[in-house]
Amino acid sequence: MAKIARMYHERGMRQAEIAAELHVSQPRVSRLLKRAGEVGIVRTTVSLPSGVHTDLEDALEARFGLTEAVVVDAGGADDDVTPALGAAAAVYLETTLTGGDTVGISSWSATLLAAVESMRPSRTPVVTTVVQVVGGVGDPRVQMQATRLIGMFAENTGAAPVFMPAPGMLGTVSARDSLVADPTVQAVMDVWSKLTMVLVGIGSLEPSPLLRASGNALADADLAVLRDAGAVGDICLRFFDGAGEPVKSAVDDRVIGITADQLHQVQRRVAVAGGANKHSAIRAVLAGGWITVLITDVDEARRLLAD
Structure with missing residues (x-):
């Protein structure tokens, strides 16, 4: 031997x-x-190259029941992991989108915008349709970011884009109900039941600069109500507490976006998020089973596993 x-x-x-x-x-x-x-005459060892963290990825998958975890080294920049996360998400999308998917994307995410900006255009169509899963209309100076996100993803994947011609947050329930009754808005919402994949960011309770500038952020009074109810973050303006359970409030009735139940029915749910300020929200999302794939930074991966 x-x-x-x-x-x-x-x-x-x-x-x-x-x-x-x-x-x-x-x-x-x-x-x-x-x-x-x-x-034992022959023993196999795997030496990981610098910047590869398959050990952390395996641990996250086992701990939180994820289908897949992608961990990227952000170079110690815990305050701004967006470029690294965007690059990692772009590679993940390029390698896993192989054709036939109907993809939903949340609108107001700098991380997702960084991802589509980093993607290389596919030579053949790999996505059938891409649709907004939360309202994208807002301040004209910022709205172009949401439009650009969907447009660039469609261009890179060969998908047909479906835009939501409505804001994500309305001031009253009656205003929201009026818009939802519009056939154009309803046609977009009908696509949500056909999603095979959704690509989202994870928000902390405080809105991101992009969301705040869009005019779709919650008023301080609404944030106070959610905070008192135990909310720690959101996906597509659907808020959850530290255990990942949806926080029911009057805010829900003013959102034009995919519901928590609709989101959970999508087979592949990919979130791109990291950084210390998102830790509580990411941990809650994992606890509540909101996602099946997490793309995050190495420091956040270690924080999650240390909890």
Whole structure:
């Protein structure tokens, strides 16, 4: 066994060559090589290159029941992990979108915008339709970011874009109900039941600069109500508490966006989020089973596993 193992692993000889030189059958060479591994003559070690964190990814998947975790090194920039997360998300999308998907994307996410900006255009269509899953109309100076997010994703994947012609947050329930009754808005919402994948960011209770500038952020009074109810973050303006349970409030009735129940019914739910300021929200999302795939930074991965 030792002789055959050295010939195969150290000298790089093929099994047929070993069999000929030692005057034994090739099946016997194969059996002895397998046995050499079983008894410890041959041991396999995997040396991870710098910047690869498959050990953390495996641990996150096992701990939180994720289908997949992607962990990226942000170079110690815990205050701004957006560029690194965007690059990692772009690679994930390029390698896992293979055709036929109907993808939903949340509108007001700088991280998702960084992802689509980093994507390389596919030579053939890999997505059928991409649709907004939360209202994208807002301040004209900022709205172009939401439009650009969907447009660039469609251009990179060959998808047909479906835009939501409404804001994400309305001032009253009656205003929201009036817009939802519009056939154009209803046609977009009908696509949500056909989603095979959704791509979202994870928001902390305080709105991101992009969301605040869009005019779709909650008023301070609404945030106070949610905070008192235990909310720690949101996905698509659907808020949840520290255990990942949806926080029911009057705010829900003023949102034009995919509901928590609709989101959970999508087979592949991908979130791109990281940084210390998002830790409580990311941990809650994992606890509540909101997502199946997490793309995050190495420091946040370690924080999650340390809890």
